[in-house]
Amino acid sequence: MVEKLIHFALHNKLIVIVLALGLFGWGVYSVRTNPIDAIPDLSENQVIVFTEWMGRSPQLIEDQITYPLVSNLQGIPNIKNVRGTSMFGMSFVYVIFEDNVDVYWARTRVMERLNYAQRLLPQGVTPSLGPDGTGVGHIFWYHLEAPGMDLGEQRALQDWYVKFALQTVKGVSEVASFGGFGKQYQINIDPYKLNYFNVPLMDVLNSIRKNNNDVGGRKFEMSDMAYIVRGLGYIKNVKDIEDIPVGNYGSVPVRVRDVATVQMGGELRLGIFDVNGEGEVVGGIVVMRYGENADAVIKDVKIKMKEVEKGLPPNVKFKVSYDRSELIEAAVESVKGTLIEEMITVSIVVLIFLLHWRSALIILIQLPISVAIGFILLNAFGISSNIMSLTGIALAIGVVVDDGIVMVENAYRHLSEAQLDKEKNQSI
Known part of the structure; x- marks a missing residue:
């Protein structure tokens, strides 16, 4: 089988060259489309x-x-x-x-x-x-720098503007908010006043729940005009809650403000987010969708953040808390540098030991083709370009070069012996 393959390659050089160029082009395309991350996803x-x-x-x-x-x-x-x-x-x-x-x-x-x-x-x-997302999907953290704005307003800005905008970025699964206070209306009921006015607690709860609602009506026609009737009842401020009736005391309506105090407060928190010991901040965690390119998603998120920043209040800016793209680029550049160094070292070693540039060229040509085929296989098996996979390719270069050197040196020796035998026969 091997002899037939070698015979076919020697007698069909054009086909072999076209196949090699095709594999190399496919490999270059695979390098550009292969997902890049710093660490392998083992979750x-x-x-x-x-x-x-x-x-x-x-x-x-x-x-x-x-x-x-x-x-x-x-x-x-x-x-x-x-x-x-x-x-x-x-x-x-x-x-x-x-x-x-x-x-x-x-x-x-x-x-x-x-x-x-x-x-x-x-x-x-x-x-x-x-x-x-996966266990390594937290690819980007940010927080808001908003001097003069309280934590409740910052959290509202994050939850109702920034978060929804960033979730539209391709490859983003979720933007999880952290820090600050979730605003809520807090009603502190006085049990003695409930007893005095003879108002059950459930009547207070049901009244508040029912009054925080819009109701629909029907169409009303008058003077050849049609009007849509609807009732507006959504709570907009603290006073709206205080004016809600919850019962009667004699003929006088009892309102929420008569039995309770209403205030705007923060939701119960289980933790805080602090930056460098300088105080609390509000921000978000960008979670990448399963199988996406981490480096590309982070770049798209940064572009979207520049657009979102134009609509933020004055003096409010984004600050990056964690950016995995820095680790990704550093890891990829490190491995790329190692690959280039290995190829240069191999070239020098081959030239020194063989003293034949054509033989050295044969060995060096297989290096980029082998690496390109490696990326084709990475894409085929759904493996991203990370520290582990790129390091494996770098280590495999030594094996590829060893095989090439052995085969070329062996062919070179046989050709030399054949040439010497030919010269001897001619001299005789």
Whole structure:
């Protein structure tokens, strides 16, 4: 088989050259399209199911949420394992699939099973899927530099403007907000006043819930004109809540301000985000979608941030907290430099030992072609260009060169011996 292949290559040089050029061009294209990251993604093929039921103990979360979900998700095809974690007010279920399963097929099957398991959960509790990212998907962190703006306003700016804009970038799975305060209306009810006015607590809660709503009407025609009637009832400020009636005391309406105090406050926090010990800030974490090019996604996010920054209030700017592209570019440049050094070293060694530039050229030509074919295989198996894969290519160059040197030196020796035999025969 090998002899036939060598015979074919020697008698069809044009075809061999065209195939080599084709492989090299395909390899160059693969180099440009192969995803680039600093570290290999070794995380499991998993789908995360997150459920929130605030105020409940871990034991209650385990019994009424985590256990029913884990029990019903185990019947999905191609599952390796299902793990559940319960904590105060939250439940996490990790569904681990086989490595060859498509992640979006897995998410679809999990969602189908969640629709069935929903009936087993407490009323008002709805599980949701985590982002379609991986364990190394946190590629970019940023925070807002906003002097003179309080943390509540910064968090509102992040949640309702910046976050939605950055989520439109191709390859971004989620932009997770951190830091600051989530604004909320806080109603502190006085139980003594409720008892004095004889107003049940549930009447206060139901009245506030019902009054925070717009209602629709019907079309009203008058003087050949049609008017749409609707009731505007959404709460816009603290005074709107204070004026909501909750009952009657004799013939006088009792309002929220008569039985409670209303204020604008911050949502309960489980942590803070501090920068260099200089104080709290508000920002976001950009999570990359599964299988995307980390370097390209970060570049697109930076371009989008420049557009978003034009619409921010005066003196509000973006500051980068963590940028993986710096590590990616440094790692790739380091390995590229190593490859170039190896090729130069190999060229010098071959020229010194063989003292024949054509033989050295034969060995050197196979280096870029071999590296190009390596990137073709990386794309075929879905492996990104990272420190591990590029270092493997760099180490493999030595093996490729060794084989080439042995074969060329052997061919060179046989040709030399044949030439000497020919000269001897001619002299005789």
